[in-house]
Amino acid sequence: NRQSNESRGALIVLEGLDRSGKTSQSNRLLSFLEGLGFSVEAWRFPDRNTCVGGMISSYLANKSELDDHTIHLLFSANRWEKRSLMESKLKSGTTLIVDRYSYSGVAFSSAKGLDIEWCKAPEIGLLAPDLVLYLDIPPEKAAERGGYGSERYEQLEFQQKVSQQYHILRDPTWQIVDARLPMEDVEKQLKELVLDSVTACRKGKSLSQLWL
Numbered sequence: 629n630r631q632s633n634e635s636r637g638a639l640i641v642l643e644g645l646d647r648s649g650k651t652s653q654s655n656r657l658l659s660f661l662e663g664l665g666f667s668v669e670a671w672r673f674p675d676r677n678t679c680v681g682g683m684i685s686s687y688l689a690n691k692s693e694l695d696d697h698t699i700h701l702l703f704s705a706n707r708w709e710k711r712s713l714m715e716s717k718l719k720s721g722t723t724l725i726v727d728r729y730s731y732s733g734v735a736f737s738s739a740k741g742l743d744i745e746w747c748k749a750p751e752i753g754l755l756a757p758d759l760v761l762y763l764d765i766p767p768e769k770a771a772e773r774g775g776y777g778s779e780r781y782e783q784l785e786f787q788q789k790v791s792q793q794y795h796i797l798r799d800p801t802w803q804i805v806d807a808r809l810p811m812e813d814v815e816k817q818l819k820e821l822v823l824d825s826v827t828a829c830r831k832g833k834s835l836s837q838l839w840l
């Protein structure tokens with residue numbers, strides 16, 4: 629219905645390798661949009677606060693072992709359990725800045741060798757982002773930033789494979805931003821892109837679904 633579309637929020641997703649700056653930039657975008665008077669929330673996946681999120685968190689911390697397919701489906705389930713809340717927030721006019729989404733799910737699992745189409749399948753029907761911001765950084769450069777932590781996947785060799793999978797997933801609608809630039813320069817570019825997207829959604833751009 630046109631009236632609710634006119635005031636809907638935008639679904640904005642930040643993607644990129646570990647240490648590419650997603651968390652820093654999503655905080656800055658949150659403050660920026662709040663400052664302009666928009667209703668906005670910052671979300672992240674995995675959402676470690678749900679039961680499924682707890683299983684994911686334990687896996688990432690190397691406290692449990694799971695088959696690659698199983699953990700893939702848990703990451704997906706973690707998005708599905710937030711889908712209806714996501715839709716109602718967007719329809720009521722709240723913009724969501726989301727740190728990692730389905731593309732992380734597909735990139736990380738296919739980097740382990742799982743079939744990419746199999747990885748996409750459980751993501752079908754999730755809400756499609758209005759804007760994907762890819763923070764582009766060579767894995768070697770990202771590794772220089774503060775060093776990796778001790779979580780699973782935080783290794784250069786694996787991040788190189790993830791980077792290749794992100795390249796396969798990219799489509800022309802993604803906005804690729806050079807994440808090697810100083811934080812303020814990245815922020816400036818992101819702000820412009822986000823403002824355009826928020827404006828388009830307020831003007832009636834309709835919500836769509838992933839991978840369809």
Ligand code: Z5A
Pocket residue numbers: 644645646647648649650651652653672673674688703704728729730732733734736737773774780781782807808809810811812814
């Ligand atoms: N995963 C998955 O397998 N399947 C899925 O479906 C999903 C995720 C959703 C958890 O991610 C892991 O789960 C992740 C993918 C996998 N594994 N890995 N790798 P997470 O969200 O908990 O962790 P992360 O995304 O990797 O977050 P991060 O380490 O916090 O990175 P970040 O958010 O991109 O970067 P940051 O915290 O903003 O910045 C990192 C450092 O760089 C920090 O010291 C900054 O001050 C510095 N920085 C940032 N920007 C700059 C610039 N421009 N210049 C210089 N220094 C900078």
